[in-house]
Amino acid sequence: MAASANLNLMIKAARKAGRSLVKDFREVENLQVSSKGPGDFVSRADREAERIIKEELLGARPTYGWLGEETGEQDGADPTRRWIVDPLDGTTNFLHGMPHWAVSIALEHKGEIVSGVVFDAAKDELFWAEKGAGAWMNDRRLRVSGRRHLHEAVFATGIPFGAKSTLPAMMQDLARLMPACAGVRRWGAAALDLAWVAAGRFDGFWERELHTWDIAAGLILVKEAGGFVSGIRDGQDPLESGSILACNDALFSTFQKTLRGE
Structure with missing residues (x-):
């Protein structure tokens, strides 16, 4: 399935951030971790992943807005489009050495999510979707389960x-x-x-x-x-x-x- 230019950009950013996170995940015991509150932690790896994604996305689309878990909200010259980013969903799993976490990137257009990427870097499973184009995992088209009971x-x-x-x-x-x-x-x-x-x-x-x-x-x-x-x-x-x-x-x-x- 051919992806749009924006979706290809999101995939590139997710993979680049994912490679950085995998490298840090191998050294998880040495990560510098600070507490944001009970049960909610942020790591150096988390902040670096968001920096990578922000650099990739806003470098290519500087007029788009931004909403990121670590760096907050930023208005863009184009008020109709906004990147929405969680650089490390499953931070607690990551910090405890459990390989179940992901990079999440979405594109919002006029208040509607039109593209999304969720990259499970530890398992090399890239989930992506675009409005009207279906949902995919790597090269396989996805369909919700057929269970009825x-x-x-x-x-x-x-x-x-x-x-x-x-x-x-x-x-x-x-x-x-x-x-x-x-x-x-x-x-x-x-x-x-x-x-x-x-x-x-x-x-x-x-x-x-x-x-x-x-x-x-x-x-x-x-x-x-x-x-x-x-x-x-x-x-x-x-x-x-x-x-x-x-x-x-x-x-x-x-x-x-x-x-x-x-």
């Missing part, structure tokens, strides 16, 4: 930690869902969870209190793979609220109603 389905989520206020809601979610499904997994990298929904590895994913950069690229992956994405509650915009529910088309309504207790 909740008792066969495996879902992914994130368990709140530290000072987050949504633990009671999550416990209620689990109490409703776990008796009805085949299992729930907590991998600690929302971008990869969404990419795996697009690939049919997970049947669905939900989580609260996420940031825009956590889910922007994954959101278009799921949509272009034939899945549905919404907020957990009616009227929620996932990118604005940080509350997201993603699932294959056949199970979406049942999954949503189960979490809502309907």
